[in-house]
Amino acid sequence: MRSAPEDLTARSRIRDAAIELFGRDGFSATTVRSIAKASNTSPALLLHHFVSKDGLRTHCDGYVVETIRDLKREGVISASQTELIAQLSAIPELQPLVWYLRRALQDGGPAAAEFFDQLVADAVIYMEEGVATGRLRPTRDPKMRALMLTTMAFGPILLGEHIGRHLGTDGYDADAQRRALPVMLEIFTDGVFADRDLIDSLQAQLKEDQS
């Protein structure tokens, strides 16, 4: 993933090939033999290093989570969920990582959970700072807002195929993100609802429920 395959140890070549194939085709559609072939090794060596196919998945999960954490610490990528994936996508070598995360977030499992929770926790802090400096509006429920904004930020990423079909791009790539930016800023600066009836009536009702 970082240099030419022939330079790396067989163990890391297997891991990189697995991350790419698991992410692209899914876990159960990826065979041990296809990973061995893609990494120029043998099925037996794969199991020699990782015990079983499930063991390899667990190893990949841990590796991906750790890599993301390292990239954050090194400042290569920021902790903001809206920018994180964009930044990852901008580095071609890390593209398989994005695919893998995409697949893992949907299929579940501990790696995806840890990744997602870290993202939400970061968003809470990031937004607290934004509110303090006056860049972001305050909210009555910071944790809920961070949670919902994080999940919504993943919508375009998870459905990148359909965005690509509409915009003629390769998924939700840099070009698509650039073209979507104006309406995204529109939405998140001025909102979408023009009148305040909806939110006012809800807040009145919530106050009534409290008393």
Place this chain on the structure above:
Amino acid sequence: MRSAPEDLTARSRIRDAAIELFGRDGFSATTVRSIAKASNTSPALLLHHFVSKDGLRTHCDGYVVETIRDLKREGVISASQTELIAQLSAIPELQPLVWYLRRALQDGGPAAAEFFDQLVADAVIYMEEGVATGRLRPTRDPKMRALMLTTMAFGPILLGEHIGRHLGTDGYDADAQRRALPVMLEIFTDGVFADRDLIDSLQAQLKEDQS
């Protein structure tokens, strides 16, 4: 899906079981034998009716798309993408349909594409009406806004597992949606960004590019 399994023909029982299992476990993790068992039939009968496992998938795709279209026409569910899934989730018998769509949207395929495109097209119309009546803010790019709002609306649905973990709910169910509603209204009424620097500078730049 509509009444007790023993009342239906074997053909429809197979189809319903397939929709449930494909949606829950994915296509390649679901076996012909497991579908046959869940529908109280035999693998041979499944292939007698649907030629192959792929044929069954194609049939399910068509059935799901057609069912959604019928429900829209009958007025059981609305065409608004933000409410559609919530309305589908509210009808327990249709829950497998939501799972199936979720899986199909991620895996791709013609059924998911048609479903998604229909959703975006409906959103464009729905929002045009909203702007005309003054309920929604106007936008410079109605199609792009409809596209992005539709994809973002799917974020919480696709990542329901993680929302459930944070809120203690069963995914993005009715309870989770109710609790998220205040911040969602907050976000889509007042926005998130407090100052207009971001959007102003972008618009200035866009104007500059035009000239």
Place this chain on the structure above:
DNA sequence: CAGATCACTGAACGAACGTTTAGCATATTG
């Protein structure tokens, strides 16, 4: 330099997969 450890392989195993086949009832049709 003997012995243990390590990276690695080809061949094979049992299980499970999607699919085929031959055949059995029960209707429908000429």
Place this chain on the structure above:
DNA sequence: CAATATGCTAAACGTTCGTTCAGTGATCTG
């Protein structure tokens, strides 16, 4: 009433799956 079609099944086929095994050559170790 014979003939055809339909709904359905048990058994088996060939393939591919994840995994095991026996063994080879290189490298490290005492």
